[in-house]
Amino acid sequence: MKHPLMLATLIAIATTSLPATAQFAKPEDAIKYRQSAMFLMMQNFGRVAGMAQGKMPFDAKLAADSAANAEFLARLPWGAYVEGTDKGGNTKVKADIWKDKAKFMDYADKLQLEMGKLSAAAKTGNVDAIKPAVGAVGSVCKSCHDAFRE
Amino acid sequence: MKHPLMLATLIAIATTSLPATAQFAKPEDAIKYRQSAMFLMMQNFGRVAGMAQGKMPFDAKLAADSAANAEFLARLPWGAYVEGTDKGGNTKVKADIWKDKAKFMDYADKLQLEMGKLSAAAKTGNVDAIKPAVGAVGSVCKSCHDAFRE
Numbered sequence: 001m002k003h004p005l006m007l008a009t010l011i012a013i014a015t016t017s018l019p020a021t022a023q024f025a026k027p028e029d030a031i032k033y034r035q036s037a038m039f040l041m042m043q044n045f046g047r048v049a050g051m052a053q054g055k056m057p058f059d060a061k062l063a064a065d066s067a068a069n070a071e072f073l074a075r076l077p078w079g080a081y082v083e084g085t086d087k088g089g090n091t092k093v094k095a096d097i098w099k100d101k102a103k104f105m106d107y108a109d110k111l112q113l114e115m116g117k118l119s120a121a122a123k124t125g126n127v128d129a130i131k132p133a134v135g136a137v138g139s140v141c142k143s144c145h146d147a148f149r150e
Numbered sequence: 151m152k153h154p155l156m157l158a159t160l161i162a163i164a165t166t167s168l169p170a171t172a173q174f175a176k177p178e179d180a181i182k183y184r185q186s187a188m189f190l191m192m193q194n195f196g197r198v199a200g201m202a203q204g205k206m207p208f209d210a211k212l213a214a215d216s217a218a219n220a221e222f223l224a225r226l227p228w229g230a231y232v233e234g235t236d237k238g239g240n241t242k243v244k245a246d247i248w249k250d251k252a253k254f255m256d257y258a259d260k261l262q263l264e265m266g267k268l269s270a271a272a273k274t275g276n277v278d279a280i281k282p283a284v285g286a287v288g289s290v291c292k293s294c295h296d297a298f299r300e
Contacts, residue, residue: 033193036186040226047173057167062173068281072222076190
């Protein structure tokens with residue numbers, strides 16, 4: 001952690017990604033909140049990934065808008081992983097998440113960093129700049145799902 | 151429309167709230183997208199409204215963060231009201247929405263303007279500034295739901 005800007009970024013993420021707990025009227029709301037945020041994030045990220053992979057025609061404005069949405073949405077799910085919400089709804093979260101919350105939050109922070117890089121790359125309008133950033137995001141998704149999702 | 155800044159705001163909203171259509175792999179995705187965005191928006195707006203109404207203790211940072219989230223989320227649902235998605239999932243949208251899309255989009259624009267004012271009010275940290283802005287948002291929600299939701 002040598003770079004003061006990176007430290008500032010991490011502090012900003014830590015303070016925005018961990019809102020006060022007990023924000024949810026009932027456990028089902030917390031589950032629905034994080035699932036809704038993940039769905040919206042994946043829809044937006046999926047568009048950018050589809051373009052990067054040549055599965056959709058590249059549209060620079062749509063890629064930049066979608067990546068910006070995904071960057072914002074990547075801040076939302078984490079405060080909704082309230083302890084005890086591993087039952088209810090159709091959640092696939094493993095109870096392990098609360099035994100190793102630090103590891104989970106490391107993934108959450110990493111995702112936000114990589115999504116920020118993807119959004120910056122998408123703003124350039126250069127699809128070749130987007131490709132590695134898509135890969136980095138996908139890698140964090142997979143690592144976290146492998147560890148914490150049934 | 152006398153104020154150039156207001157015009158700039160409206161142009162910015164128009165260009166961000168109407169992404170290219172055909173962004174969704176299937177109709178159910180469009181329905182889930184707008185419902186997810188509405189749910190997240192209402193969870194965030196609901197916190198601010200609860201504080202403004204004295205139902206929750208006032209927490210200035212939480213109010214500002216939640217209002218900023220709601221402001222961002224208020225941009226997302228509209229592109230997902232793709233024609234023909236009045237059936238499927240558990241959507242309550244009336245088919246009238248596509249007969250009077252201009253009126254619907256007026257509400258969408260109005261909501262984004264009022265949510266922006268709420269977010270600005272919440273940044274002041276003064277709950278008395280938040281109260282009228284909450285009322286204005288709630289009024290747009292109700293008008294649009296009365297017109298276009300079963």
